[in-house]
Amino acid sequence: MTIETPYKKIIEGILFVTDEPLSVPRLAETTKIGEAEVKSVLTELMDDYAPGKHGFHLRRIAGGYRFFAGEEATPYLNELFSPRYQKLSQAALETLSIIAYKEPVTRGEMELIRGVNCDGPLRSLQERGLVEERGRKDAPGRPVLFGTTKTFLSVFGLDSLMDLPEAKWRLPQSGETASLTEDNREE
């Protein structure tokens, strides 16, 4: 048996009333409890609220912790809320994949990989909050850089970008990607 600290109840309570994943640093900052303590409390809570123990469980997602309803309730919740999932187009999925692997990345770099204009998919990704601007690249024209958001991680059930399949071949670093341009320069 683990010794119940007041910290456990505090963090449990906070997680209960938040509907975004809360990270360890954020919890530590809010509660003024050390990160190590927060982590150990979270380990206990993850165990207390492991899938199957209750009608809901605690999950690590998008770099934080959040409560989710158990799978048993899914069909009924769908009935209750009738969520309307919208599918992303193939173009949007491809663009999103490039951003996820190469962020921060410019539109030009995405277009070089896909070989087509990425305006449309990029706009729809931004509208859905999956992708956001990340400043500008220090290059001619100061192109806007794009990166993925926490919503992206949540929607795809990822804790971090590390959860994506490992790049099976070496992806050229940005700049290096410009194989065609480089080729042109030689001539």
Place this chain on the structure above:
Amino acid sequence: MTDAPLKFHLDHFEGPMDLLIHLLEKDKIDIYDIPIAEISDQYLAYLHDAESMNLEIASSFLLMAANLVRIKVRMLLPRRREGDDGEDPRTPLVEQILEYRFIKEVAGVLEEKARKEAVYHPRLIDQKELAKTYAKKAPLRPMSVEQLTEIYQSLMTHYLEDPPIVTLARNDLSMAQWMERVLTKVQAADGLYFTTLLRDERTRGTLVGCFLALLECLHNERLEVRQDTRFGKIWIWPKDDEQV
């Protein structure tokens, strides 16, 4: 190989890379040894066959066509011994194909992940409501049921009184007359609540008149007001001239 290559429309492809990969996969070509001449011919045949393309899409397909032809030409030219690193002119294209193929694969993985994730319902909260409850500014103080009942009763008592007979006459009191009326009322009662003052004004016009007169009286320092608690009752009393 030339059996039926022209049956597709370009809209079926995400772009030139997609078309190129389709051509390679169709004939199970080893991408590390692409027969450029053959592939570029096939590719161009597709472009020829495409009847309608918007300019934007067309340009991207044409750019790839140009690139393929350029590689083809460079393959035909005798290779320089040194200086050019003897690099296969196809290498950048191969890299591009590999990268795009990987991205397509990931796109599939992402689609699958999103589908699986849709099974999970996260805990949802009405953030706006919560924000109101925990708003840093002016949170609502908890109130007892008794207080609420009291308010309701006082409201109902007044409401249940017989409404006065209203004569629909034009009310053309001047501001001075209104002020006189308000002052008399306050002085007669030697101070009263704001709600009491307005209670008898039954129409919007008279309410406005009464309220404006009250403001004017405050401005002229004929009356004084006090409110002890936020949203509490407002007490109005005549200003004592001697004290000024």
